[in-house]
Structure formats: structure tokens, C-alpha cells
Amino acid sequence: MDFDLAQTDSLLSTTRAVRKRLDLDREVPDDVLLECLQLAVQAPTGSNQQGWRWLVVRDAEKKAGLAEIYRKAGGDYLAAAAADSDGAGQMGRVLDSANYLAQNLEKVPAMVIPMIIGRLDAVDAGSATGTNATNAAAGLMGSIIPAMWSFQLALRSRGLGSCYTTLHLGLEQEAAELLEIPAHMTQAGLLPVAYTKGTDFKVAKRPPVEEITYLDTYKNPIR
Numbered sequence: 001m002d003f004d005l006a007q008t009d010s011l012l013s014t015t016r017a018v019r020k021r022l023d024l025d026r027e028v029p030d031d032v033l034l035e036c037l038q039l040a041v042q043a044p045t046g047s048n049q050q051g052w053r054w055l056v057v058r059d060a061e062k063k064a065g066l067a068e069i070y071r072k073a074g075g076d077y078l079a080a081a082a083a084d085s086d087g088a089g090q091m092g093r094v095l096d097s098a099n100y101l102a103q104n105l106e107k108v109p110a111m112v113i114p115m116i117i118g119r120l121d122a123v124d125a126g127s128a129t130g131t132n133a134t135n136a137a138a139g140l141m142g143s144i145i146p147a148m149w150s151f152q153l154a155l156r157s158r159g160l161g162s163c164y165t166t167l168h169l170g171l172e173q174e175a176a177e178l179l180e181i182p183a184h185m186t187q188a189g190l191l192p193v194a195y196t197k198g199t200d201f202k203v204a205k206r207p208p209v210e211e212i213t214y215l216d217t218y219k220n221p222i223r
């Protein structure tokens with residue numbers, strides 16, 4: 001199959017963290033979410049375990065509760081940092097935008113909580129490859145993060161947007177209680193989902209990969 005590279009490259013290079021341009025007034029149908037999630041679960045998982053689970057939150061009280069947890073876990077810090085910053089430069093803009101999301105989180109039409117079965121503190125020590133903190137984290141979180149990103153790409157290709165967030169995980173347990181998530185599950189983040197105001201997102205400024213890519217040894221830049 002020949003891919004349309006212009007389209008796929010554009011999707012991959014313009015799927016941004018959307019906060020201020022989330023359309024808080026437009027409903028997001030379940031069918032669209034489910035279609036995007038169906039694509040997301042094509043993502044790889046360690047040992048093909050497919051332990052992803054997804055929680056869609058639409059209930060106003062639950063969304064308000066999650067927004068409160070989000071702000072308690074870090075949003076208040078964000079507000080202070082944003083107030084201190086002049087909003088200029090890449091960091092200033094991110095802070096300003098992140099603070100906007102924190103202050104308006106409950107207004108998004110839907111939140112999606114991606115989860116993975118298992119806990120980092122209960123990883124099987126008898127695994128064939130041996131277990132240390134690095135491979136435990138890579139195996140568990142690496143089995144949900146690719147699906148989260150695929151979900152965000154699928155949203156973008158349909159005129160919706162999201163922002164990968166992890167701030168509320170500092171109070172993961174409070175969110176688990178609010179949403180009745182069992183203790184053997186790990187939440188991987190909170191994805192606010194909405195249609196976007198416009199669909200013209202830009203390619204972000206990133207370093208030339210030649211500067212961060214090595215050949216054969218870490219001492220040897222590829223070019």
C-alpha cells in the first residue's frame with residue numbers, strides 16, 4: 001500500500017498539545033471516541049498482553065472532581081508559575097496554556113483516562129529478562145503510552161484534539177476512588193478531548209536530529 005506521505009507526515013508533525021483551542025461548546029459523540037480508541041488498540045503492548053483499559057468521563061460532577069484533583073496535584077503551582085512568567089518564549093507560552101487548561105478542565109466535553117492492568121510496585125520479579133526499575137517502567141507504561149499517542153493522532157485526523165497530561169497522577173489514588181478504578185490498575189494520564197477550533201496546527205520547533213543521534217557509540221555523532 002502506498003501511503004500519502006504528505007498527509008501522514010503532516011499528521012505526525014502537527015499533532016500538538018491542544019489546550020486553548022479545545023472547543024468546549026461542541027459535543028463529542030461516543031462513536032467518534034470509540035472509533036479512535038479502536039485505532040489506538042492497534043498499538044503494541046509488552047508480550048502482546050493488551051492490558052489497556054479506557055475510562056471516558058462525561059459526568060459533570062466527575063469531571064469537576066477530576067479537575068479539582070488536577071489543580072490540587074499541580075495546577076495551583078502552574079497558576080503561580082504562569083503568573084510569574086511574562087508568557088513569552090516557548091516556556092512562557094506552555095505555562096500560560098497549561099494554566100488555561102488547568103483552570104478550565106471541567107469544561108471539556110469528555111475526558112479519557114487511559115489505564116493499564118498492573119502496578120509498578122507489583123511487577124513480577126521472576127520475568128525471563130530479569131526485572132529492574134527501568135524495564136518494569138518501560139514494560140508497564142510502554143504498553144499504554146503508544147496507544148495513548150495513537151488515540152491522539154486518530155483524534156487529530158478527525159478534527160479533534162487533546163493534550164497528553166499526567167499532572168493528576170500525583171493524586172492518582174484520589175482519582176481512582178472518584179472513578180472506582182480497582183487497585184490493580186495504573187492510570188497513565190488524563191486526556192481532555194474536544195473538537196478543535198480550526199485544524200491548522202503548526203510543525204513545532206525541534207532540534208535537528210543529527211544533533212541528538214549517534215552511530216554505534218554514544219561518543220560518535222551520526223554526522
Ligand SMILES: Cc1cc2nc3c(=O)[nH]c(=O)nc-3n(C[C@H](O)[C@H](O)[C@H](O)COP(=O)(O)O)c2cc1C
Nearest residue numbers: 015016017018094098101163164165166167168204
Ligand atoms: C509525559 C507527558 C506529560 C505531560 N503532562 C502534561 C500535563 O500534566 N499538563 C499539560 O498541560 N501538558 C502536559 N504535557 C504536554 C506537554 O507540555 C507538551 O507536549 C509539550 O509542551 C510540547 O508541546 P507539543 O506537544 O504541542 O509539541 C505532557 C506531555 C507528556 C509527553
